[in-house]
Amino acid sequence: MRWRFIAIFIAFSVSFLGIWGKLFYWQIVKADELSSLGQAQYANYLEIPPIRGEIKTSDGFPIVTNRLSFLVYANPKEVKDKDAISQILSPILGSDISSISAELNLDRVWVPLQNGVDNLTKEKIDAMKLPGIGFQETPERFYPEASMAASLLGFVGKDNSGVDKGYFGLEGYYDRQLKGRIGQTTIVHDAMGKPVLAKLVQNSGQQDGRSLVLNIDRVIQFLVDQKLKKGIEDYGAKSGMVIVMDPKTGNILALSAFPTFDPRSYWNFDTSLYKNPAISDIYEPGSTFKPLVMSIALDLGLVSPESTCDICEGPVTVGDYTLHTWNDKYFPNTNMIDVIQHSDNTGMVFVAKKIGLDRMIAGLNKFGIGDLTGIDVQGEFAPELKDRSLWYPIDLATAGFGQGITVTPIELMDAFSSIANGGTRMEPHIVAKIQTPDNQDIVINPKELSHPISSNTAKVMTEMLVNAVSKGEASFARLKGFRVAGKTGTASIPVAGHYDPSKTIASFIGFAPADDPKFSMLVVLNQPSTSIYGAETAAPVFFDIARDILAYYKINPVPE
Amino acid sequence: MKQPRKILLAFVSTAIFLSIVQIIFSAAFTTAGIDLSQLQYEKKGIETDNMIIGEALYTKSSFTTIAKIASEEGFAQDTKSRISLTTTSSVALNR
Numbered sequence A: 001m002r003w004r005f006i007a008i009f010i011a012f013s014v015s016f017l018g019i020w021g022k023l024f025y026w027q028i029v030k031a032d033e034l035s036s037l038g039q040a041q042y043a044n045y046l047e048i049p050p051i052r053g054e055i056k057t058s059d060g061f062p063i064v065t066n067r068l069s070f071l072v073y074a075n076p077k078e079v080k081d082k083d084a085i086s087q088i089l090s091p092i093l094g095s096d097i098s099s100i101s102a103e104l105n106l107d108r109v110w111v112p113l114q115n116g117v118d119n120l121t122k123e124k125i126d127a128m129k130l131p132g133i134g135f136q137e138t139p140e141r142f143y144p145e146a147s148m149a150a151s152l153l154g155f156v157g158k159d160n161s162g163v164d165k166g167y168f169g170l171e172g173y174y175d176r177q178l179k180g181r182i183g184q185t186t187i188v189h190d191a192m193g194k195p196v197l198a199k200l201v202q203n204s205g206q207q208d209g210r211s212l213v214l215n216i217d218r219v220i221q222f223l224v225d226q227k228l229k230k231g232i233e234d235y236g237a238k239s240g241m242v243i244v245m246d247p248k249t250g251n252i253l254a255l256s257a258f259p260t261f262d263p264r265s266y267w268n269f270d271t272s273l274y275k276n277p278a279i280s281d282i283y284e285p286g287s288t289f290k291p292l293v294m295s296i297a298l299d300l301g302l303v304s305p306e307s308t309c310d311i312c313e314g315p316v317t318v319g320d321y322t323l324h325t326w327n328d329k330y331f332p333n334t335n336m337i338d339v340i341q342h343s344d345n346t347g348m349v350f351v352a353k354k355i356g357l358d359r360m361i362a363g364l365n366k367f368g369i370g371d372l373t374g375i376d377v378q379g380e381f382a383p384e385l386k387d388r389s390l391w392y393p394i395d396l397a398t399a400g401f402g403q404g405i406t407v408t409p410i411e412l413m414d415a416f417s418s419i420a421n422g423g424t425r426m427e428p429h430i431v432a433k434i435q436t437p438d439n440q441d442i443v444i445n446p447k448e449l450s451h452p453i454s455s456n457t458a459k460v461m462t463e464m465l466v467n468a469v470s471k472g473e474a475s476f477a478r479l480k481g482f483r484v485a486g487k488t489g490t491a492s493i494p495v496a497g498h499y500d501p502s503k504t505i506a507s508f509i510g511f512a513p514a515d516d517p518k519f520s521m522l523v524v525l526n527q528p529s530t531s532i533y534g535a536e537t538a539a540p541v542f543f544d545i546a547r548d549i550l551a552y553y554k555i556n557p558v559p560e
Numbered sequence B: 001m002k003q004p005r006k007i008l009l010a011f012v013s014t015a016i017f018l019s020i021v022q023i024i025f026s027a028a029f030t031t032a033g034i035d036l037s038q039l040q041y042e043k044k045g046i047e048t049d050n051m052i053i054g055e056a057l058y059t060k061s062s063f064t065t066i067a068k069i070a071s072e073e074g075f076a077q078d079t080k081s082r083i084s085l086t087t088t089s090s091v092a093l094n095r
Helices: A002-029 A031-042 A081-095 A097-105 A119-127 A169-173 A175-179 A218-234 A261-269 A286-299 A336-340 A345-355 A358-367 A393-399 A409-422 A455-471 A536-552 B003-060 B063-072
Strands: A044-050 A061-069 A071-073 A111-117 A133-138 A140-142 A155-158 A163-168 A182-188 A212-215 A239-245 A252-258 A316-318 A322-323 A429-435 A442-443 A448-450 A487-493 A497-513 A518-527
Touching: A002 A031, A002 A442, A071 A081, A071 A119, A081 A097, A081 A111, A081 A119, A097 A111, A119 A133, A155 A169, A155 A261, A163 A169, A163 A175, A169 A175, A175 A212, A182 A286, A218 A239, A218 A252, A218 A518, A218 A536, A218 B063, A239 A409, A239 A536, A286 A336, A286 A345, A286 A358, A286 A409, A286 A455, A286 A487, A316 A345, A316 A393, A322 A345, A322 A393, A336 A345, A345 A358, A345 A393, A358 A393, A409 A455, A409 A497, A409 A518, A429 A487, A455 A487, A487 A536, A497 A536, A518 A536
Parallel strands: none
Antiparallel strands: A044 A182, A061 A140, A071 A111, A071 A133, A155 A163, A212 A429, A239 A252, A239 A518, A316 A322, A429 A442, A487 A497, A497 A518
């Protein structure tokens, strides 16, 4: 009997040891692996994409927002009659039957059929209850004002990882603010795959993007777009651009450029159109540069409005070069007021020589020429002023009337606007405030950049520019009843080392009302074909826009 | 032997009582979960409707759309004449 007890004892002991060993193996040795398998079975980790922020004009209207769109996908293993499904979906999705059929015949559990499908189409397909067909929400960028201010806005494309990313313009500059942060959530589900709602874990880290509220005035932007497009057509120009700015704050009220692209289908346009010419194209400004040079001379006390030019009786020779006026008309002993009124190149050579090279470079630096303005748009470029050692006498002379020196339109606009702002140069700014998803506002305040001239000089220069508008070559287009300060520009374009007289950049720069400026504006037309002169092309466009802006601001004309 | 019977009865009663409590609470959670699910579904639907309405509203109120409709309705693109009144002027009298 004793051996039976021993045998049973040994048998039970071996059994228990076996069970303990197995338990140890599964619960200790294989713990991590089984835990992962279990979690994979009952828990899903889902990425929660953020909603990209909107871009709104100053009136709160979103010119860039998001809309609902869907990706239609299929599980080929659940689609029984692939040919029938392809024939049904083809006219609805606008895809070839063969393309859809090719996807459905792949040996996969998930294939994309069509992206960017709107809600109506999605509901139409959903109502058909087609087996194996599903939908995934994919918010899509939406532009209610179509391609308004496209070169200012930029567009949203994909980066190397397939994630949305802003390129160019505001979408590029403010991409980090707009895109938000991807979050993650855990969903626990039962054996049937249904979520166990009591076990929902709150998402962690997801944050929607911030929205931008711009200084851009939608009314002014719209009318500038319309007038510029018409101006380019009327005057046969290759391209054009307009900047409208509040000189007292640096707020950009409108910025338009044509030709442009459609951000909804940017891939269909030449990549050269993506950049904003107002901030990245360089050109020789011509006579629109004269107010800056004259201001430098006035501010230094080197000339006064009544000073007379003693070299203005004919063309001026500088080294091997002979410099003429634009119309070969000369006014001996002309004063500085008339130099600006007649846009007299020889008079400006006189002024430039008075200033001298060192003071010219210093003065232009104070006006910000050669530096980035700091405007909050991606892609700004600023051609540097030549080093002092590389300036020749002819360079100083031609700089006096804006040739041989290059600027971007925004650089010139910003510098010129300091005349309208009592001599203070402001940083140009597109965005007025950034709105967080919980409706907190981060306001961007105006910023002073420099004081290139005194307020007295600014007043004197303003009067000279008002006189230029009322009596100069663009006087035929001026607005009666309004005091507008401005200057025409007709700059020859350098081609292969010389200037082509038939190709010009025609421009007009100005501000109004002269006594209390509400806006300053630069109009640039590239190679107008009806006339090469700014007075006959850019100036009428300027005054056409200015008339509407003044009416919009309810500023009435006064009897003359 | 009465003592072990009492202890056994206490254990069994406790087990039955706790099971009933668990069933009641589980049922309540499930019901609340279904309600929550329904609310979330409705919320999602309203959010979708809002997005669709927003898209339609922004499109219809955009200057681009209004200008296109105005052009189709025969409104003039531009006018060269402007009339400004610098003093008040009566345009109608209330008799």
